[in-house]
Amino acid sequence: MNRTIITLVGKDHVGIIAAVCNYLAENNINILDIAQTTVQEYINMMMIVDIEGYGKSFGDLCHGLGEVGESVGCSIKAQHEDIFDKMHRI
Amino acid sequence: MIGFNEVLETNAMISQEKLDVRTITMGISLLDCCDSDLSRMNRRIYEKITRLAGDIVSVGDEIGLEYGVPVVNKRVSVTPVALIGGSACRTEEDFVEIARTLDSAAEDIGINFIGGYSALVQKHMTRADRLLMMSVPKALSCTERVCSSVCVGSTRVGINMDAVRMMGDIIRETSAMTADRQSLGCAKLVVLCNPPDDNPFVAGAFHGVTEGDAVINVGVSGPGVVKTAVSKVRGESFEVLCETVKKTAFKVTRVGQLVAKEASRRLNVPFGIVDLSLAPTPAVGDSIADILHEMGLEKAGAPGTTAALAILNDQVKKGGVMASSYVGGLSGAFIPVSEDSSMIDAVVSGALTLEKLEAMTCVCSVGLDMIAVPGDTCAETLAGIVVDEMAIGMVNQKTTAVRIIPVAGMKEGDTAEFGGLLGSAPVMKVNGFGCADFVNRGGRIPAPIHSFKN
Numbered sequence: 209m210n211r212t213i214i215t216l217v218g219k220d221h222v223g224i225i226a227a228v229c230n231y232l233a234e235n236n237i238n239i240l241d242i243a244q245t246t247v248q249e250y251i252n253m254m255m256i257v258d259i260e261g262y263g264k265s266f267g268d269l270c271h272g273l274g275e276v277g278e279s280v281g282c283s284i285k286a287q288h289e290d291i292f293d294k295m296h297r298i
Numbered sequence: 299m300i301g302f303n304e305v306l307e308t309n310a311m312i313s314q315e316k317l318d319v320r321t322i323t324m325g326i327s328l329l330d331c332c333d334s335d336l337s338r339m340n341r342r343i344y345e346k347i348t349r350l351a352g353d354i355v356s357v358g359d360e361i362g363l364e365y366g367v368p369v370v371n372k373r374v375s376v377t378p379v380a381l382i383g384g385s386a387c388r389t390e391e392d393f394v395e396i397a398r399t400l401d402s403a404a405e406d407i408g409i410n411f412i413g414g415y416s417a418l419v420q421k422h423m424t425r426a427d428r429l430l431m432m433s434v435p436k437a438l439s440c441t442e443r444v445c446s447s448v449c450v451g452s453t454r455v456g457i458n459m460d461a462v463r464m465m466g467d468i469i470r471e472t473s474a475m476t477a478d479r480q481s482l483g484c485a486k487l488v489v490l491c492n493p494p495d496d497n498p499f500v501a502g503a504f505h506g507v508t509e510g511d512a513v514i515n516v517g518v519s520g521p522g523v524v525k526t527a528v529s530k531v532r533g534e535s536f537e538v539l540c541e542t543v544k545k546t547a548f549k550v551t552r553v554g555q556l557v558a559k560e561a562s563r564r565l566n567v568p569f570g571i572v573d574l575s576l577a578p579t580p581a582v583g584d585s586i587a588d589i590l591h592e593m594g595l596e597k598a599g600a601p602g603t604t605a606a607l608a609i610l611n612d613q614v615k616k617g618g619v620m621a622s623s624y625v626g627g628l629s630g631a632f633i634p635v636s637e638d639s640s641m642i643d644a645v646v647s648g649a650l651t652l653e654k655l656e657a658m659t660c661v662c663s664v665g666l667d668m669i670a671v672p673g674d675t676c677a678e679t680l681a682g683i684v685v686d687e688m689a690i691g692m693v694n695q696k697t698t699a700v701r702i703i704p705v706a707g708m709k710e711g712d713t714a715e716f717g718g719l720l721g722s723a724p725v726m727k728v729n730g731f732g733c734a735d736f737v738n739r740g741g742r743i744p745a746p747i748h749s750f751k752n
Contacts, residue, residue: 213300213305215305215306215309241299243302245302252306254302254305254306256299256300266360266363266364267360267363270363285309285366286366287364287365287366288364288365289300290365290556291308291365291366291367291553291556292300292304292305292308293300294552294553294555294556295304295308295549295552295553296300296304296307296308296549
């Protein structure tokens with residue numbers, strides 16, 4: 209298991225989560241958890257994914273998600289879970 | 299499982315409050331590079347630095363990408379050069395050759411600063427120490443990345459006044475030799491009392507002789523994060539204020555600890571310490587003075603500033619020590635004037651004076667840092683400012699430092715522009731009364747009574 213957190217923020221419209229999920233499915237990345245809120249017109253989404261089956265580098269993942277983000281007009285970021293775990297868990 | 303709000307909090311710290319890892323610094327011992335032949339020694343130094351730290355920049359960037367937290371600087375510190383140059387260096391120019399070697403090694407591995415062009419002369423000076431000190435103005439004027447530090451005092455042995463007096467002249471000469479760059483050389487020169495062996499922050503970084511062959515030390519930062527946290531407890535009691543700073547420092551330090559461990563693993567170099575410092579930058583929102591303002595002071599320098607800084611420094615340590623297995627370096631709040639936009643503002647508006655800054659150094663982590671003074675400030679006055687700061691360090695058993703820049707051709711009220719992380723500094727008023735007869739006495743100030751603990 210290699211858990212990574214994907215966060216997305218941007219103006220909401222149809223197909224944003226679908227685009228991200230499609231990209232993850234195409235790259236053999238399993239979604240473990242997903243949460244989202246929409247405030248006014250803006251969407252804020254977080255996914256916990258397992259990138260164990262992803263064959264490429266972390267840089268490639270950031271780049272690929274960046275392209276997906278651009279195509280749906282949102283900012284998408286991927287980070288290893290450790291940074292959140294270390295900061296918020298003793 | 300990590301919650302949505304926790305992820306949002308961490309990412310807000312990074313994107314809006316400028317949380318970053320300020321530096322990954324690799325300390326490298328050069329003791330095994332000693333040689334009586336200067337060019338052979340220079341080759342060894344270059345080879346060792348580039349071999350051990352060749353990947354430090356790519357590894358730092360890789361970690362930054364994977365955790366989504368900027369790793370701003372990647373740096374190297376080396377064994378104090380005066381300790382290794384003794385048998386090869388016959389002249390000041392020989393030492394300058396070592397500085398050039400350090401500079402080219404730093405350039406080739408892609409780092410912006412390398413620390414350790416240093417001498418430890420708190421008690422007496424060897425011939426090599428003296429040569430290195432005399433070579434500092436030239437070394438700092440003909441290199442870009444080399445940082446120099448000279449330790450002139452400690453609680454254990456007292457203050458070497460001959461060295462302090464020399465430093466007055468050396469600071470002036472460094473200023474003159476870099477006059478075309480607003481005396482930038484002095485921004486890379488620091489005079490220290492009680493320096494730690496594992497400080498990752500330049501200009502005072504060097505790799506102490508008690509350290510191993512190589513070590514990874516990490517300096518965390520995050521004044522913006524602390525400021526935001528403090529802004530949420532306006533009007534609350536000191537208990538709430540302290541608790542807030544402590545919790546925030548814990549979170550910030552955990553990121554540093556994570557990055558330090560990762561860097562150590564990937565570079566295959568042992569982990570040393572995390573330095574829990576709040577280090578400002580000239581960027582808006584990355585300021586220590588803003589925290590002091592948020593704590594309730596109209597501006598940094600107002601009555602109450604020393605107490606506010608004491609609280610901040612102490613709570614940062616209390617939160618940080620629990621977050622990291624090994625804490626070291628300077629650990630506390632830095633108060634460099636030129637690198638903190640609101641400190642600059644406080645000086646320009648008359649709220650903050652040199653004397654108040656000196657009082658603040660009794661309770662902050664370092665000392666008088668990045669302070670511009672008129673270019674005609676004499677060597678004796680500079681030595682007087684230095685020895686006052688050294689006395690604070692010696693008596694209070696803490697690290698103190700002076701990084702002062704007499705800016706050639708400038709007078710009080712002018713502004714020196716250093717650029718980048720070094721920022722810009724308003725030229726501050728210096729007390730014009732003389733101290734020459736005092737600093738020219740020569741010899742040593744004995745160790746204070748509380749140093750005798752055996």
